[in-house]
Amino acid sequence: MRERQQTEVVIIGAGPIGLTTALLLDQFGVDHWLVEQRNAPSRHPQAHFISTRSMEIFRDVPGLEAAIRAQAPPLEQWRRYIYCTDLYHLPQVDTTDGAPKGSLLGARDHFPNGPDQELSATWECHLPQHALVTTLRRFLSRSAKARLMQGYRAAVTATDGMTVTLTSEDGKAAREVHCRYVVCADGAHGGCRPSLGIPHHTSATDEQVFISIHFFSPELSELLAQRILGMLYFIYSPAGVGVLVSHDLAAGEFVLQLPLFPPHQAADAFSKSVCAELIDRLTGAPVSAAVRSVRPWRLGAWVAARYQSVDGRGFIVGDAAHEFLPAGGFGQNCGIADAHNLAWKLAVALKTAPAAADSTPPLLATYTSERRPVAKTLLALSGAGYQQTLAVAAAIGLDKQLAHWLDLLIRVLPLPAGLGRRLFTMGMRLGLRQVALLGGRNPLSQMRWRRLARLFADPSANLAMRYPRQDLGAVYDRGWFASAATADAAARDGTGGDTGIGFTPALVNGGRLPHFWLLPWGADRATPLSSLDLPSLIARRHGSPVHLLLMIDIAAKLGRRLAALQRQQYGEIERVAIRTDAETTAPADFVLQTTGGGYRPRQGAILVRPDGVVAWRW
Numbered sequence: 330m331r332e333r334q335q336t337e338v339v340i341i342g343a344g345p346i347g348l349t350t351a352l353l354l355d356q357f358g359v360d361h362w363l364v365e366q367r368n369a370p371s372r373h374p375q376a377h378f379i380s381t382r383s384m385e386i387f388r389d390v391p392g393l394e395a396a397i398r399a400q401a402p403p404l405e406q407w408r409r410y411i412y413c414t415d416l417y418h419l420p421q422v423d424t425t426d427g428a429p430k431g432s433l434l435g436a437r438d439h440f441p442n443g444p445d446q447e448l449s450a451t452w453e454c455h456l457p458q459h460a461l462v463t464t465l466r467r468f469l470s471r472s473a474k475a476r477l478m479q480g481y482r483a484a485v486t487a488t489d490g491m492t493v494t495l496t497s498e499d500g501k502a503a504r505e506v507h508c509r510y511v512v513c514a515d516g517a518h519g520g521c522r523p524s525l526g527i528p529h530h531t532s533a534t535d536e537q538v539f540i541s542i543h544f545f546s547p548e549l550s551e552l553l554a555q556r557i558l559g560m561l562y563f564i565y566s567p568a569g570v571g572v573l574v575s576h577d578l579a580a581g582e583f584v585l586q587l588p589l590f591p592p593h594q595a596a597d598a599f600s601k602s603v604c605a606e607l608i609d610r611l612t613g614a615p616v617s618a619a620v621r622s623v624r625p626w627r628l629g630a631w632v633a634a635r636y637q638s639v640d641g642r643g644f645i646v647g648d649a650a651h652e653f654l655p656a657g658g659f660g661q662n663c664g665i666a667d668a669h670n671l672a673w674k675l676a677v678a679l680k681t682a683p684a685a686a687d688s689t690p691p692l693l694a695t696y697t698s699e700r701r702p703v704a705k706t707l708l709a710l711s712g713a714g715y716q717q718t719l720a721v722a723a724a725i726g727l728d729k730q731l732a733h734w735l736d737l738l739i740r741v742l743p744l745p746a747g748l749g750r751r752l753f754t755m756g757m758r759l760g761l762r763q764v765a766l767l768g769g770r771n772p773l774s775q776m777r778w779r780r781l782a783r784l785f786a787d788p789s790a791n792l793a794m795r796y797p798r799q800d801l802g803a804v805y806d807r808g809w810f811a812s813a814a815t816a817d818a819a820a821r822d823g824t825g826g827d828t829g830i831g832f833t834p835a836l837v838n839g840g841r842l843p844h845f846w847l848l849p850w851g852a853d854r855a856t857p858l859s860s861l862d863l864p865s866l867i868a869r870r871h872g873s874p875v876h877l878l879l880m881i882d883i884a885a886k887l888g889r890r891l892a893a894l895q896r897q898q899y900g901e902i903e904r905v906a907i908r909t910d911a912e913t914t915a916p917a918d919f920v921l922q923t924t925g926g927g928y929r930p931r932q933g934a935i936l937v938r939p940d941g942v943v944a945w946r947w
Contacts, residue, residue, distance in 0.1 A: 333504070333507070334504065334506050336361055336507075336508050338362075338508055338509065338510045339491070339506055339510075339511050340364065340511075340514055341364050341483045341512070341519070341521045342365065342513065342516060342519060343370070343462075343477065343479070344462065344515075344516065345647075345664070346646050347363060347514035347515075348462060349386070349387075349664075349668040349669075350671065351363045352393070352468060352475075353389060353668060353669060354475075354676065355390075355475055356389060356868060357676035357872070359474060359679055360474050361476070362475075362478060362506055363475060363477045364481055364495060365477070365481070368498075370459060372621070372622070373541070373624055374457035374574070374582070376457075376661035377576055378455060378560075378794065379454040379456060379662065380453055380658065381448065381451060382800045382841070384397070384398075384451040384454055385941075386665055386668075386669045388450070388451065388865070391869075393464070394451060396464050397456060398454060401456045402455060402579065406578050407455040407558070407559065407575065408438055408440040409437060409557065409559035410437050410439070410561045410563065410791075410792060410794065411433070411562045411563065412434040412435045413432045414434065415432045415611065415612060415613030416564070416611070417552065417614040418431040418613055419432055419553075420557055421555055422555060429778070429781070429782075432613070434565070434721070434725075434781055435785035436557060436785075437785065437791060439793065439795055440795075447926050448832070449861070450859035453795060457576040478495060480497055481495040481498075482496045482498070484520075484524060485513075485525060487640050491510065492506070493505070493506045494506075509679060512643075512671065513645045514646050514668075516648045517629055517648040517649065519649060522633070525643035525645065526638050527633060527634070527636075527637075536629070538589040538596075538628075539589055539625070540586070540587045540589050540596060540599050540604075541584055541623070541625070542584065542599070542623050543583075544582075544584075544605070544608060544619055544620045545583070545618070546618040548616040549583065549618065552612070558575075559575065560794070564611050565721070566761070566764060567761050568761070569587065569607065571585050571587045571611055573586075585607070585608060585611070586655075587607065588732075590732045590736070590753070590757075593735075593739070593749065593750050594753075596623075596625040601620040604623055605618045608620075628654060629652035630653060631652055632651045632701060633651065635697050635701070636667075637693065641694075644675075644696060646664055646671060650667060650704065651704040653707055653708055653711035654711040655711075656711050656715040656717070656792055657707070657710060658794070666700070667700050669940050670696055670699060670700050671696050673868075673939040673940050674695070674696060674809075676873060677692060677873075677900070677939075678693055680873050681900075695805075699805040703803050703805075706799065706803075707799065710796065724777055724781050725764060725767065726773075727764070728760065731757065732757065739752060802835075804840045805839040805840075805942065806839060808942075810942070838945065839943065840943055841941055842860055842935065842941050843927075843928035844927065845860045845922075845927060845928050845930060847907065847919035848920050848922050849919060850917045860879075863879070863905060863937070864939050864940065867905075871903070875901055875902070875903050876899040876902045876938055877902070877905055878895070878902050878934060879907055879930075879935040880904060880906050880907065881931070881932055881933055881935070882910075883906070883934055884915075888904050888906065888934070891947060895944075907919045907920070934946065935947075
């Protein structure tokens with residue numbers, strides 16, 4: 330027997346992107362189900378860097394940004410990327426400016442002046458994905474609009490609407506859920522995308538395989554606390570090459586990423602005891618690592634051909650829509666922005682009166698036209714960043730092609746499998762001896778040190794952590810706004826090696842509304858409100874998405890005429906009067922806070938979408 334039920338939206342996948350979609354739909358009063366195949370969230374850390382734009386989006390849910398920030402480690406523990414030959418011989422805290430010393434090859438501080446308080450009301454955060462998921466679930470549990478279904482596989486069929494069949498892991502319980510729309514957030518290898526008729530992707534990488542080792546080590550945490558601290562430690566050791574991710578220094582929680590080369594190396598050979606030994610060798614001293622889980626994973630780099638099913642009722646978000654190389658932290662953050670773009674459009678479509686239903690298909694179609702070009706830019710940027718990580722290894726003398734040439738040699742020679750594996754291991758060890766040559770006083774060593782010095786002296790030549798131009802300055806060229814985007818080409822370019830650290834906010838059709846602080850009119854001791862918070866604040870008042878007309882030093886009569894011009898396309902519009910001069914007697918809703926720097930709006934009118942994107946300006 331199948332139990333049949335009904336809701337407005339079914340989200341498949343309760344990872345960070347599915348949960349974000351659910352929380353945003355909840356803010357708009359949309360009934361929905363969130364379906365997850367696992368009975369409990371994974372505890373193996375994956376993504377961990379949360380961009381400024383993602384933190385801005387989390388502000389749309391009252392209290393969520395503060396809750397995430399409260400769990401995150403202090404900036405001093407993760408502001409740097411460290412490049413070294415081992416961890417034990419790193420210089421102590423405050424004894425280096427990032428110049429080589431001990432085992433340190435180089436370091437990059439990504440916050441030399443601290444967080445940028447002028448670009449946004451918030452800033453970046455470092456928190457492992459499983460901790461973020463726990464917080465998002467806690468907030469979703471308060472929702473009266475969401476229903477979380479754990480331990481169910483989902484199959485989607487198109488009917489008069491959409492039907493999602495849920496089957497328990499043991500196959501004994503099944504139910505059918507009828508809905509208007511389905512959102513697929515079940516990752517790159519989930520089964521939802523094919524069921525929506527969206528073609529499978531083709532990876533654009535050599536599909537390098539890695540082993541991810543999740544472990545706890547208070548001893549390593551204590552060791553690093555006395556050394557130069559960072560989020561990522563790129564280790565180039567005669568014992569191996571790996572990247573250590575410091576997820577939670579206080580708890581001693583880490584992940585070590587190691588390259589794997591099948592068929593000459595097998596994932597099942599990395600037992601917990603073998604992994605613990607590898608951790609000691611790359612550290613340079615025993616650190617008593619308690620290995621919790623070991624997982625192989627494969628690089629992927631692709632963007633789906635479209636984000637919406639042909640019938641218009643199915644959508645893909647996050648890793649179901651794109652996968653990037655692990656350089657720049659784009660995957661989770663791009664997915665959060667996907668959810669933010671889609672949620673309000675679904676809410677508008679669901680709340681649109683039948684007489685105006687013809688307007689919803691074009692609106693929903695803009696999800697693909699707006700978000701897919703952003704993903705393609707980030708795909709290229711992640712590829713460039715990945716090559717930057719390989720450039721450090723090349724400067725040391727570690728050849729990325731060594732494994733490839735060894736593999737070809739073994740395939741050509743008629744060797745037994747066991748002997749081939751031993752030959753491969755021996756060749757890789759000989760290749761790693763290049764690291765030891767750095768300690769010599771020969772011309773080759775000196776040449777390599779000069780190469781490293783040039784790499785670390787040029788910020789554009791080594792991997793960045795922050796990309797504000799792409800994070801905050803993304804511009805939708807084709808989408809739901811009244812006139813063409815007018816951003817200059819540099820604001821959209823993310824492939825030329827420029828990380829955009831010098832990004833300057835601008836008011837652009839199709840771009841994010843710049844941040845500026847506002848004070849309620851007539852309030853002497855009020856807490857400032859960011860312009861970024863206005864769309865979610867007004868949406869909660871209405872219980873649905875609303876476009877805002879920000880009237881800056883504009884008379885009420887003119888504001889009413891401007892709103893009428895746009896109401897035909899955008900529906901209900903809330904007018905918000907803002908004064909830039911606190912001394913004026915003209916009534917308003919807010920006055921511009923005069924203290925501090927940053928963006929300052931000029932007289933005019935700005936039509937802002939529910940996701941904070943500028944739709945029109947006058």
